[in-house]
Amino acid sequence: MRMSFEHWLETGWLKAHKPTAREIAELLAVADRALKDCQVSGLSSEGRLDMAHNAALQSSAAALAAAGYRASREAYHYYLIQSLSLTLQLDERTIRQLQKLRRKRNISDYERPGMVTEKEALEMAELAQLIRQRVWEWIRNNHAELATEI
Numbered sequence: 001m002r003m004s005f006e007h008w009l010e011t012g013w014l015k016a017h018k019p020t021a022r023e024i025a026e027l028l029a030v031a032d033r034a035l036k037d038c039q040v041s042g043l044s045s046e047g048r049l050d051m052a053h054n055a056a057l058q059s060s061a062a063a064l065a066a067a068g069y070r071a072s073r074e075a076y077h078y079y080l081i082q083s084l085s086l087t088l089q090l091d092e093r094t095i096r097q098l099q100k101l102r103r104k105r106n107i108s109d110y111e112r113p114g115m116v117t118e119k120e121a122l123e124m125a126e127l128a129q130l131i132r133q134r135v136w137e138w139i140r141n142n143h144a145e146l147a148t149e150i
Contacts, residue, residue, distance in 0.1 A: 003085060005069060013072055013079050019065040021148040024139060027065065031058035031132050038125050046105075048121035053105050055128040056081070056098065059135040063087040066143040077102055088134050098127060 008014040031054075037043075038051035060080040064071060067087050071079040081098045084090040101124045104116060140147040 005067065005086060008079070014069045015072055017065055017068055017070040019068065019146055021146045024062050024066055024146045025148060027058050027062035028132070028136065031055040031062070034058065035125070035128060035132060045116045045118050045121040049101065049105055049116045049124045052121065052124040052128040053102060056124070056131050059128070059132045060084055063135045063138060066139045066146050084131065088138050094127070
């Protein structure tokens, strides 16, 4: 797959978007809440993976918005994760791991509940935390006008 925002616009996978500092702050606040929620004791491994996955998606959406885009509805989660290679220059290995955990979440949510391991939930939480931190640094360094707190 050709990896550029221009190509993704041409194919309809992205739409141009004019972000606001408030929008970015709100997306990151949702990510922070999800990261906190995935640490609640007694939560199932599926629940923790789901919360951490949401945190990673919200952070990814913030980075994509800061870059001036929104993912289209078709394969929304897939393209949000893939976009991290263009915004954060996240390595291919990490993107593959995120996609693997995204698929695991989907299977667990929609087809076969109970198949998420503690290790996978922890791995997703660690990746989500890393992405949240890197997105904030990237926005501050590349789009400082959008880097405000609510």
